[in-house]
Amino acid sequence: MSSDRYGLLIDYEFCTGCHACEVACKKELNLVVGQWGLKVYQDGPRKLENGKWEYNFLPVPTSLCNLCADRVKEGRKPTCVHHCQAGVIEYGTLQELSKKMNEKPKTVMYSK
Amino acid sequence: MMSTYDELYRKEWQWQEGDLTVTRSMQWSGPGCHNGCGLLYYTKDNKIVKIEGDPNSPYNQGRLCMRCLNLTESLEHKDRLKWPLKRIGERGENKWQRISWNEALDIIEANVRKIQKEYGPESICGMVGTGRNICWQVPLLTYAGFGSPNFGYSFLSGDSCFSPRAAFIAVTHGDFSVCDCSQFHEDRYDNPEYKVPEVILIWGNNPIHSNSDDFLGHWIVELMKRGTRLIVVDPKLTWLAGRAEYWLQLRPGTDAALGLGMLNVIINENLYDQEFVEKWTYGFEELAERVRQYPVDKVAEITWVPKEQIEEAARFFAQAKPGAIQWGLKVDQSVAGVPAAQAIATIGAICGFIDIPGSNIYIRDAYDILSSYGTGYEEFLSPEMRAKRLGDEKYPLKRMGVGPTAHADSVLVALETGKPYPVKMLWIQTSNPIANMGADAPRLYKAIRTTDFNVVVDLYMTPTAVACADLVLPAGMSPERNGYKTWWHPLRSTSKIVQYYECKSDEQIVLEVGKRLAPQNFPWETDIDLINWMFSRSATYKEDFQTLQQKVTDYQKYEYKKYEKGLLRFDGETGFNTPTGKLELYSTLFAEWGLDPLPYFEEPPYSPVSTPLKSKEYPFILTTGARSLEFFHSEHRQLKTMREFHPDPLFDINSEIAAEMGIQEGDWCWLENHNGRCRQRAHLDPALSRKVIRAEHGWWFPEMEGSEPALFGVFDSNSNNLTEQCQNGPTGYGAPYANTICKVYKATEENSLDLPSLVVTRKGGF
DSSP states (O other), X not given: OOTTOEEEEEETTSOOOOOHHHHHHHHHHTOOTTOOSEEEEEEEXXXXXXXXXXXXXXXXXXXXXXXXXXXXXXXXXXXXXXXOTTOOEEEEEHHXXXXXXXXXXXXXXXXX | OOOOHHHXXXXXXXXXXXXXXXXXXXXXXXXXXXXXXXXXXXXXXXXXXXXXXXXXXXXXXXXXXHHHHTHHHHHTOTTBOOSOEEEOSOTTSOOEEEOOHHHHHHHHHHHHHHHHHHHOGGGEEEEEOSSSTTTTHHHHIIIIIIOOSOEEESSOGGGXXXXXXXXXXXXXXXXXXXXXXXXXXXXXXXXXXXXXXXXXXXXXXXXXXXXXXXXXXXXXXHHHHTTOEEEEEOSSOOHHHHTOSEEEOOOXXXXXXXXXXXXXXXXXXXXXXXXXXXXXXXXXXXHHHHHTTSOHHHHHHHHOOOHHHHHHHHHHHHTSSSEEEEEOGGGTSSTTHHHHHHHHHHHHHHTTOBSSTTSEEEEOSGGGOOOSTTTTHHHHSOHHHHTTOTTTTTOHHHHTTSSOSOOHHHHHHHHHHOOXXXXXXXXXXXXXXTTTTSSSHHHHHHHHXXXXXXEEEESBOOHHHHHHOSEEEEBOOGGGSOEEEOSSSSEEEEOOOOOOTTOBOHHHHHHHHHHHHOGGGOOOSSHHHHHHHXXXXXXXXXXXXXXXXXXXEEOOOOOSOHHHHTOSSTTOOSSOSSTTSSEESSOHHHHHTTSOSSOOOOOOSSSTTTOHHHHHHSOEEEEEEEOOSSOSTTTTTTOHHHHHHOOSOEEEEEHHHHHHTTOOTTOEEEEEETTEEEEEEEEEETTSOTTEEEEEOOOOOTTSOOSTXXXXXXXXXXXXXXXXSSOOOTTSOOOOTTSEEEEEEEOOSGGGSSOHHHHHHHSOOO
C-alpha cells in the first residue's frame, strides 16, 4: 500500500447527527436532490440490558466523494472536515489517521 | 495554486481571492437563528457565490450548521419579496400591487396619523418574533416613531421564551447567568483561567438542535470530549440524553417539582456549599423550609422520575467541581415557568456554582451597548404614555420594568374586546405569529384581522401577511445589512455586501419610517449613523461601526467572581445587584409584590392530575415546539434542500403504543383536543413515554396556494390549534405550550375532508 493514500477518520462517539457534513458536501459537489457525497446513518436509540442506550450516528462517504480534491489542491480542508459541527471528521494520510485511530476508541476510517 | 491555510483564511475583514471578494462577517438574521456565527462570504458582481465558516471566529471555529451552509439557496430564492406591495383584494385574497418605497411611506404616514388622532398612539402595537437581529429596531420605531408603549412579541403567550427566566433571575440574582463553555474568551478552551465543568445539567432543551440564546449546542460536545459528564432533564431521549450519566425523563410541565426534589436532596444531605450560602445568599432557611414540602417520594410521583434517579442525579451534580446548568425554552413553557426557573437556578446557586470558571457565569451585553426591547422606552415616551402599556396594570414585574414588553396575552385581549382601549394597528416585523409563536393560532387569525391597518415586514410572503397585511415590505437578509450583535460577547459586526432588488435592512426601514413620523426623534441620515448612535449610548465603547466592521469580533476580558470584586452592583460594593446585595434564594421583591418569594410547583391547567375526566378523552400529554435541525421556527420551509431532509411535519409517539393503535412510521395522524386539531406524520420513538406526544411547530407550506381558504396550509399541521392563550402564571409569565393534552388517531380520507385551514378561514373555526 502506498504511504500517501488519503482518507477520513470519523469519531462516532461524538457525531451528533447534525447533517452539516451532508449539506456542505451537496453544496461543494453541486448535487441534486436525492444525491449524496456522504450520508449520515443512524443506529438506535435502542435500550441495552444495562439500562443505557445505544444511539449513534455515522457519516459514510459515497462513490461521489472525491475527498474534495479541488479544495485540497488549493490548501483547504475537505468541506465536511472544515464544517463538521462536532469536529469529529479528520483528513489525512491513512498512516497518520491509523495512528490516531489507535489512540481513540469508537472511530472508523475510510480510504479512497 | 496551493496556498497555506493561513493565507486562505485571513484575519482582515476583506480581501481579494482571484476574481472573488472574501468578506468576514457574522450571520445572525434573517433568515435566522439566535447565534452570530462567523462566516466568509465569497462575492462576485453583487452575488454571493460561496459561503464558508470562518475558522478565525472563536465563536464557531469555522463550523456551520446546515442552515448557514444552505444560505445561498435562501438568498436567491424566487419567492423572496423584492419590493413593497400594497393589498388590492380583500385581506386573505393574496392580491397585491407593486408600489414604490415612497408610496409605501405615504400610506404608512397617513394611516398612523389617523389612528394616532382618533384612538391615541397606544392603539398601535409593534411586534417581532423571537430574539434575533431585530431586538432593538422595532422597539425604537414603536416608542420613538409611533409614540406607543406597546412593543412586544407577536402573541407569545406568557412571553414564555427566555423572558420568564430572564425576569426571575434579574430580580433575584440581579444579572443573567449562562453555562460557561469558554465562549467569552477569545482563546476559548485554552484560556488559563477557564475550567471545564465536571457536570453539566441540561434542562428543558436540546442545544444541539435549538442553539438558543447565543449558545451553540456543539460547545457541549467539545466539553464532553474534554471530560464533562451530563445530566439531561427531558421527556425525549435526545442524543445528549443518550450520552448522559443520568437521563431524567420527567412528565412535561413538572420541572418545578423536579427542581424542588433535587433541592430537597442537596439540602437534606448537606451537599450544598455552606460557605457560599452563608456569605453570599439570602433566605436559605426559608428555602430549606419550602423544600420540606417536596420530599423525593412525592416528587417522584408528580414527575414520573424514579426516586433513586432524582437522588443520585442531585448528588452527582452537587459534588461536581464545578457543575453548570444549561437551561432552555421548556423551563418557560408551563404556567409554573417562573418558579421552575427559580428552582433550577437555585440548585446551582446553593452549590456555589456561580460566576466561577466552568459554572453559571454572569454576562451582560458587550460593552453595555444596550440593544434590548426597551430601547428608547424611557427617552421617547412620557410617564403617562408608559403607564398605558398593555399588561402593566395586571403584572407588577412589567410595571417595574423587569420585562420590557407589552404582555402578549393582554394585547390579544385588547384587540378582541377593545379593553382597556382599542388596538387599531399592528406593525409586525419578521414574525409569522399564526404559523408559530402565538398560542391558539385560529384565535389570533381572527384577532389580527380586526384592525384598521397592518404592516408586515418580512423576507417572504407569509400566511400572516396574506391573512392580515395591508402593506408588505421586503426586508434584506443578513449579508444585505449593516448591523452588530451585543447579545452577550463578543461584540460582532455584520456587513452589507450585496443588494437584492429593493429590499432594505430592518435598520433602514425603521429609520425611514421613523423620519416620516417623528423626524425630531430620528435625526440620523443612514443606518450606520443610527448604529453609531446606539454605540454612543455605551459608557465604555469608544469606537464606531467602521472600526468594528474591520475587527469583525471584539472580545473584552472576561472577569470571573464579580460579586467578590464589586463588579455587579451599581454602587461598586461587593455582592449582587439585588435589594439585599445577596443572591436571593427568597425573593424580597416577589414578596413585596404579593408573589410567592420561593419556588413552588403548580399543575398544568390540563393534565391527568388537574383534569382527570378530560384526560380520559385526551389521554396523551402534548408538547409542542419540538425543534428540527432544518428549520428555524417557521422559516426555511421554501428551501428544497431543507425539505429533502424534512419534507413533512412530524410528531413523536412511543413505538409500542403506536403499534397497539395500528400507527406505523410515517402515517399521517390527527392530534386533537378540546381546542382544535392538526395533522402530522408519526415518528415512532422507542424511548418516549407511552403517555407523551411530542409535536413540531411552525409548519406552513409555501408550495401550496397562498390565498384563502388554503392560506399556505398554515392551520393544517399547526400544533398551536391545540394550545391556548391567557393561561399564565401570577407573574404574567409562563404558558402551557409544552404541557397540554390530546388524543391521536390515524388520518383517513373520510376524517380529512375539511382541513383545518378551510375550517378556520371559511367555517368559523373548530
